Amino acid sequence: MRAGLSLTWKIALLAILTLVMLTVVLLIFAGVQFRISPENFIVAPTLNRVLSVSGELAQDLGETPVESRAELLEQLSKQYDVDFYLVDGNGNSLTRTPAALPKEIVDEIGQRFRNGGPRPAPRRGIFRATTGSPTRYWVSVPIRWRTADTSGLTSGYLVVMSDSFIGNQFFFDPKPWLALTLALTIVFVSVWLPLIRSLTGAITEMTHATSRIAEGQFDTRLEIRRGDEVGQLASSINRMTTTLAGFVKGQKRFLADIAHELCAPIARMQMALGILEQRADDKSIEYVADVKDDVQHMSELIDELLSFSKAGMQIAETDIVRVEVADIVQRVLERESPPGAQIQASVMKGIAVLANPDYLFRAISNLVRNAIRYAGSAGPISVSAHSEGQETVITVADSGPGLPENSLEEVFAPFFRLEPSRGRDTGGAGLGLAIVKACVEACKGSVRAHNRQPSGLEVEIRLRTA
Template identity: 30%
Template structure:
C-alpha cells in the first residue's frame, strides 16, 4: 500500500532530496572547519565586515590620545574589546592582555596577516596586522566581550550529529506539509469517486467556481460529470417508469378483450378489432420510442427548409380548419438549405406543429416564421394557447413528459413528440427551446445553415 501511494512517494522523495542537500552542505562545512592547525587557524574568505575595516583604518591613523575613546565606543556599540599589541605582546595602552589575545597575535607573520582563532565554548578571537606611524607594526586583536549565542546554539555548533538530526527533522516536517497540501485534494477526489461508484449520485466536491490550479479544474470537471451522470440516470429511471406505464394500459385492455372473446364467442369479432387497435397503438408507441432514442443518422442530404415548412404548414392548416384553427408560414426567405438525413426534419416540425395546433384555441392561428441568424436558420412556431407553467418549461422536451398529469391519451398522446424533435435537432447540431409569450407558447429551433451544395 505504501509503495503504491502517491502521497508516500512525494513525501519520501522530497525528504530524501532535502536531507541529502543539507547533509552534503554540513559535511563540506565540517571538512573545511577541521583543516589541520594546532589552534584551528582559518583565513576566512572575503573581506572583513564593514565596521572592522573602518575600525582598522582608525586604529592605523588616529592619534594615540584619541585611541581610548575609540576603543570604548566600539566596546559599547559592538561589544568588542580591541588590544593593540607589539611584537613582545604588550598593549599600546598598557592594559592587561588575555592569554588568548597573545596567542592570536603570535600567529601574525609576513605571510599571515589575519588570524581567526576558535575557542572551545567561547567566542572566537580575530587578529589583524596594522601599521602605525608612531609605533610601527602592531597586532590589533578583537575579542567579543559578550556571548550572544544561546546554550542550545552552542550545542548545535559543537555537535555535528545534532545539526544533521535537526536538519532531517525540519526537512521532514516541511516535506510532510508540502506533500499533504499536494495530495489532500486528490484524496477528496478519490473519496468522491468512490461515493459516486457506490450509487450516491448527488456526491459533489466543494471547489471554487473558477480559477485555481489543475486540481481545482479536475474537481470542477468531476462535478460536471457527476451532475450529467445523475441527470442521465434519473432520466433513464423516469423513462423506464413511463414506458412501463404506457405499455401496461394497452396490454391490460388486450387482456380484457381476450377474456371477453373467450367468454362470449359471439362477440369475438368485436374483441379482435379491439385487440387489433391496441396492437397498433403498441406498435406506434414502440416506433416513437425508438425514434426518440435513435442517434445514428448520418447527415448526408440537403433540404430546403422553406419548402419543407410550406408543405407541412399546408397539411397542418388543412387538418386544423376542421376545428376552426389556422396554420400559416410568414416572413420566410426564398430558400434555406440545411443538412439532414432522411425525413428527420419532417418528423421534427410535424411533431412541433401538431403540438401547437392541439393547444391553440378555436378561432386562433399558429404562425411559423423562418429567418437567417448568423450561421443558422431560426424557425419560430407561435401558438395562441395557454402556455406552460414556467417551472415546467425545461421538462417538456423530456420523453413521456406531459403537463397533463392525468395521462389521458386524448389530450396529449404519449408525450414523445417534443422529445423526438429535440433529439433530431441536436443530431443536426442545433438546439430547440420553448418560452411563454404574451400570446401563447413560442418554440424556437436553430439549425446550422448549409450554403454549399454538393
C-alpha cells in the first residue's frame, strides 16, 4: 500500500487551512462592514511610524540651524538604516546637501502641495511610491516646524527612501508579523497538540496490537482509557481478538481430538498388518507392504497433528525455564543425524535462553530433519547460536535450493507444501515448519526464514536470553 500523508499532518494542515479561511472571512467582513481595506493592516503601522518620526524631527528642526540640518538627517539615516530628505514643495532641499529626487517623486510632492495648499494635512499628504533603475521604495509625509527667526510655520516634505521593501520600519517590518505567527503557532500547538497526540497515539497502539494479532498473538489486549469512538474501536478489537482466539483454539482442539481418536485404530491396523505380513504368501507380500507404508504415513501425519495442536493450545500454560542451547543441540544431533550426514554445530557452552526444553528440542529437531531431507546432499548443514542484546539467535542453515521469496512467510503455515518438488513422497504433510513456529511462539519467541547467497535456506529462531 502506498504511504500517504500521516494523520498528524492532515489534522495540522486542516487546522491551518481553517485558520486561513477564518482570517479571509474576517477581512472581507471588516471591508464590507467597516470599510477597512486589508492593506491598512500592513500600511497603517508603517505610516504611523513615519508620522511619529516626522513629529520628533519637527521639534528638532525648530532648534537646529539650517547648516546643521543635514547632520540631523544623517543621524536619523544611521538610526533607521534608510535615507532621509527634507525638501520644499518644489522638491528642493531644505538642507545644505542637495536632494537628488526622481522626477516622479518631485512631481507628486508638487501636486500634493498644490492640492493641499501650503499647509497640507499630514495624513492626507502622505504618499508611497516605487521607482525603477535601480528599484527604490519611497514614502513621503508633510512636515511643519517653527523656527526662532520666523513667526509662522515652515512647511516641507520629509522623504524616506530605501533600497529594500522588507526589513525596515517605514515600508514593511516583518517583526510584528513574525511575533503574531509565533503566538498563533503557540496557541495552535497548545490547543491541537493534545488532541492530535491522543488520537495518533491511540491509533498507533491499535496498529501495533492488530499487527501482533495478525501474527497469531491472540493474547494481545488493548487498554481502554477513553469512552469515545476510538475507545469503542479498541473495545471491538479486544472482542474480535477473544473470538478469534476461541476459533483458533477450538480448531486446534478439534484436530487434536481427531488425531487422538485415530491413534488407537491405526495402532491396531499396524499390529494387524504385522501379523498379516508374516502370514502372507509371496504374491501378497508386496500389497501388504504398500498398505503398511500408507498406514505408517497416516501415523506420522497424526503424530504431527498432535504436536501442532498441543503446541498451539498450551501457549499460556507453557513452562518457561532457563535452557542451555548447546545441550539441546547435542540431543538433536544424536537423534536426527543419519549415517553420512554433514552437520556442523557451532554453539558455545554457556549460551542459554528462556524456553520450554521440549518445545525447543522439537523445533530444532524439525529444522534439522527438514534440512537433511531437502538439502542433505547439497552440502553441509550448520547449526549455530549467538547473542544479540537481550535476545539469542539460533540458526539452522543448509546449502540447498532455498525457497521462492514469496513463500518465505507462507512456509510456516499449516499444511503448506511446495508442489511438485515437495509432495507427499518428499515433503510430508506440510506441518513441520508450522510445528516449529507453534513451539517457538509458545516459548515467547519468533521464527523467520530467508534465502542464503548464492544458495541455501536459513531459518532463524529468536528467544529471550536467560
